[in-house]
Amino acid sequence: MSDVTLIPIDGLPEIKPGDDLAAMLIRALRASGRSFEVGDVLALAQKVVSKSEGRIRKLADVVPGAEALRMADESGKDPKNLQVVLDETARIVRWQRGVLIVETKHGFVCANAGVDHSNAGAPDTLILLPVDPDASAGRIREGIRKATGVDVPVVITDTFGRAWREGHMNIAIGISGLPALRRYIGEFDPDGYELRVTEIAIADEIAAATELVMGKLDRRPAAIVRGLTRPEGSETARTYVRPHDKDMFR
């Protein structure tokens, strides 16, 4: 197997609603003497995608409801902030000691429905997850294909916590042009034993890998994975959503 290279894309400007991310990425790459190549996978941090789509709420415009006010009372948290999170929430999974773990409308389980203050680009502003991150990935992929002729699978990443592990890592919330899972079901090791771990979350691993060259403080929200041997096919990131009847930790 050959080497895989993680290539950070530097030089993206601050992203604003309506910005054409595909065009901006192509420009930023060109400025560093590079271009998209066949076989590349593009990883993009959710925040720039959300900003380009206008998935932004100003706290000044938020009127907290009864539940947000009650939760603010219990926790000392800002009721407007809580209301924005509740608006993005399908179901509260845990609410303990001011920590709010929810299932988003997409089905993802994460803290605060992925709503975030930091790197919002303006004060008193919250960034929401894209309404349909798979569709977002598809649009950016299509924009790159139209402009360059190269079909680059796209993974939209966000930084999630884990149930039993300290620290956060990047995972995939949107996918286009790539399977979510590499399936080993029915495959056997050299001794003839069927493999225990049968499905590897390849887009999640791409997300985690590219975080290593992204960084949180320096406006580098995009990276390319080059040289990856990857399975054929295309799935959405909803593939990762565990059905409720298989969820042992609701």
Added chain:
Amino acid sequence: MSDVTLIPIDGLPEIKPGDDLAAMLIRALRASGRSFEVGDVLALAQKVVSKSEGRIRKLADVVPGAEALRMADESGKDPKNLQVVLDETARIVRWQRGVLIVETKHGFVCANAGVDHSNAGAPDTLILLPVDPDASAGRIREGIRKATGVDVPVVITDTFGRAWREGHMNIAIGISGLPALRRYIGEFDPDGYELRVTEIAIADEIAAATELVMGKLDRRPAAIVRGLTRPEGSETARTYVRPHDKDMFR
């Protein structure tokens, strides 16, 4: 920021108890015209580490106890197999529909205490996690340092499931020479907002990244991460173990 390269290490033979993994890795690298370089991080799949340490049990030698027999009765699973898992278990987290999620003696929460059949190298043989994966990582790091003069941080990886996501990914169960977490606590984005996500699980991300070049079926259990900008310091993988009083999903 510069590119990061993920370099698979091919050509390792089947590993046996007592094997000197550091020496075998150096030889395998040399055979492909490479060597360890300053700044490299080595990722190693748990299974080869466990095999080299003799962390192997033959099912023929296992006598199942009352709990294993009861669980076998409930699930149709092999009682000897269950006994081996229970021997590695500090606490059962979930036991539902034949799925056994436990806390290992290290504090990691995973299926079947990380005990595994596949790629065991012999029939009716189970591979256990290393007793102290951080110490294992330290020994291999020291072996490489002594033989080459290069201090290469080592991450021992295993493939874990997730509470709410389908598919598995590699995470770090042992670390030497590298921090577990990249800490942004007290750091601020360009608008002056303190970062929401303050601790990135960098060794877990290294584990996930290197899985992309490892593969499960082709005996390629090692890879190098080259060119990574990484924080100073050294922590164990126990840093990831969430204290019980912070665990909302026990």
